[in-house]
Amino acid sequence: GAGVSQSPRYKVAKRGQDVALRCDPISGHVSLFWYQQALGQGPEFLTYFQNEAQLDKSGLPSDRFFAERPEGSVSTLKIQRTQQEDSAVYLCASSSYEVPYGYTFGSGTRLTVV
C-alpha cells in the first residue's frame, strides 16, 4: 500500500479484556517496529521484526504483550488482560532496508482501557 496502515484507529477495552492491534506495513518493507506512546510522551520502543523474525522484544513491558509477524508482512500486537496503564497510542513503523535508514509510521491505534 501507499503507507503504513494500522487498525483499528481507536479501541476501547474493559480492564481484563484481550486486544489485538494490526499493522499493515508498506509492501516489501523488511523491517517493522512497534512503539508505545503515552499521552504527552515520546514513542517508546516495544519490539522489532526483520521479515518474520522477531529480533528484539526487549521493550515489551510485560508477558501480557505479544507480537507476531508470521509471514513477514502484516504484524499483530496482542495485549492480554489489559490494564489501565496500557492506555496509549500504539505506533507501527516499517522500513525498506534490512539496515533501516528511514522509518515510515502509521497513524497509530489509540487504546483506552476503562
Added chain:
Amino acid sequence: AQKVTQAQTEISVVEKEDVTLDCVYETRDTTYYLFWYKQPPSGELVFLIRRNSFDEQNEISGRYSWNFQKSTSSFNFTITASQVVDSAVYFCALRPASGGSYIPTFGRGTSLIVHP
C-alpha cells in the same frame, strides 16, 4: 545506552516568527544517525530529516534548517517564518549506525503552537 533530551515541552509563537527546537543527545556510539519527525494532530510521525554523525554540514530545506554540533551533542531544528500549519509535536530521535541495533530512541517531543 542512548538518550535524547528535548527540554522544551511547549513553545508558542505568533505566525512569521522564527522558532528553534532544541535536541541534545547522549550516546557511546562513535557513529550514529539523528532524525527529526513531525507529529500533526492526525497522529502519524512524518519524517523530516536524517543526519549521520560524520556529516556536520548544516542543512536547509525551504523554511526548515538544522544545526548539528557534534561537540555539544546537539541537533537543533529551526523553522523560519513559522506558519499555522507548522503547529505539531516535533520529535528528535537517535539510533546507532552499526552494532546491530537499528532501533531509534525518541525524545519526549516539543509541542509547537503557531498562532495566527
